[in-house]
Amino acid sequence: MNRRDSLKAIGFGTLSATMLLDACKPGDKKLAEETSDSPKTDDASRQPNEIERDKKLNDEKFFNDHEMATITVLADIIIPKDARSGSATDAKVPDFIEFIVKDKPYNQVPMRGGLRWLDLQCLNRYDKTFLDISPTQQLALVDEIAYPKKAKPEMQQGVAFFNRMRDLTCTGFFTSKMGIEDIGYVGNAPNKWTGVPADVLKQYGMEDV
């Protein structure tokens, strides 16, 4: 089968053959821009029980409004907007985190408990929850749990919570459309792999390996 026929055989619904071939050029981000962020529902690659389970998860609600608001603030502290891309919220990371704790319930107690632990820290210090203290105060508290090697022993549970929150935020951001573009991933498109480019081989002295 020649390459043009095989590309046609993939049968992309929304993409023309031209766009596919264009996407073969290095650094071309056309494919990423054309596809939407939301998962498809009528999908020949999903089994009926999977579609049913995802629907059921989507109908559930785990975090209450206060928890979601706290998660939102934390997520944007962890991944803020910068020159290259938007914030965690811009990439819908809080919604991702809500889905993940429903999909992977072992996250539920650590996340719920961690959020409450955080609020207790703030209530004890300021008589207010994390959401209601000032941004400066928020960052001061985050500083106490964001650096595992220098955190005080009594903050260790907060460190564990923040590690988890950071993990989920980073993964939620960098696997989103915005995040994948930010990280500069080139791929997920038909191409011809001919090895590491010559200039890169030269850069690392790997021409003779």
Place this chain on the structure above:
Amino acid sequence: MSDLQIKKTSTVYDAIIVGSGAGGGMAGYVLANAGLKVLMLEAGPFFDPAKNSSQLKWAYESPRRGSSTNTRNFGDFDGAFGGWDLEGEPYTTKDKTEFYWFRSRMLGGRTNHWGRISLRMGPNDFRGHHIDGLTDDWPITYDDVKPFYDKVDRLIGVYGTVENLPNEPDGIFLPPPKPRLNELYIKKGAAKAGVKVIAGRGSVLTEALPGNKDRGACFFCGQCGRSCKIYGDFSSSSCLVIPAMKTGNLKVITNAMVREVLTDDNGLATGVSYINKDDMQEYQVKGGMVILGASAGETARLLLNSKSANHPGGLANSSGVVGKYIHDSTGSSAGGWLPQLMDRKRYNEDGTGSIHIYAPWLKDNKKLNFPRGYHIEFGGGMGMPEYGFGFGIQNVNGSVPGRDGKPREAGGYGAGLKDDVRRFYGTDFGMAGRGMSIARADNYCEIDPDMVDKFGIPVLRFHYKWSNDEINQAKHMQETFQSIMHEMGAKYGPPEGPETNYGLEAPGRIIHEVGTVRMGDDPKKSALNKYCQAHDCKNLFVVDASPFVQQGDKNATWTILALSMRTAEYILAQRKKLNV
């Protein structure tokens, strides 16, 4: 009066094949193309990679960004419906056994998601008893199987390089993909550590397969594990079963869970009985011969559940070996990251979804405290971020200076963290050993005396324990990994220690379990002859990995394909002589 009854048809197929994986698929392909009327029963649903693959989906097209679920154990986009834990289909263990059994109920079985790593067993794998007396010899040699390996290479396609290694036979190779940048570091570091790294061997069409118009040449998306929409890699569904159906001689019934093989008063197989999972009704079908390709566990289970007056210990089991000698590959892994690769230039590094490089076993066991060996599979590069990307940044971002040359505090948040994730992208790599474990009669599966599954079929019970041979092999893997990573100039953690058996995966986790219906010349010590024909029942054959006497440090699939082709051709020759 109940609606439930056994529906029997009068059609007598030339052959009934149970299972549509590598073995069943190949048997069906050969026999259908030879004009036999074949019925194939598959316990799972129909699956055509062209329609059903998740290939080329972005991570964000999955709400869990590609992470696994209980029904898709290797990731949301993975080609295999799992898996370890099938609803209503339990298995048991005894005597503190820890055994994990992966079942992939779908057309093509596990060949939809496997790593496409295609290694021939070598002369010392078929006949290794002379090395240390620990293993039983196969009744056949590499030379008996070589013609079939050659035919499989031509029929299905495999890439690699000719290396002339004594126990790592070369194939008829398509060109291998070049290493990724991380893999060049691995190759260089491994050489310094005394580990020879060669091109990987994978069943991926890096070039168009001569004479085949149905399959496309690989376009290097790196997603073989999702199964390939253009049939660029080997799945039994795409490469064997679907083409065989086009001959008009192969009928496939899906969602058919076979309960037992039926025999007549002479002890010959007459067909099978199965439950249709769609209508939950019972059926019996007739065949001139029965060919089992249901996987090592399921085939043994089927035989043991097919008791009759002529076969009181289970079909084909007068020797008592059915279920015994089950063995899985050993497996232990490690990984790290390369500070040299921080701030990498981005380019498409997807490559193929099978190994670009690997290290065959070339060491001398006389100097070691364990028998035989393992190969090492390597990987690393700038792949698509999926769930887990960015995890654990606090473990790495404090160990190198920042852009300003000043020391960094591990962890953090904000603009600096965002920058860190960008800097570290593409620096990581991994390696995994896959080795030969010794087949032992004392590792076995049997029928649980009490439990049935939701279909009423008695389930398997496993009894399996690693020995010091395997544990010491895993220790050596860990030491070797440390040495390689050190020579690479990588950053990495400490090796796995005795408390985890040196990272040795639990039995069954590598999903290379073989050997439950071993072949041999002596009917007292084996269930099948050297053509995988049952000693006790001449119209019964086994074509999955059950007949393996002893696996090598080579993934089983290519050998399953070669042996199944050999058995199918034997069947055709015997039919010509009217012996079957």
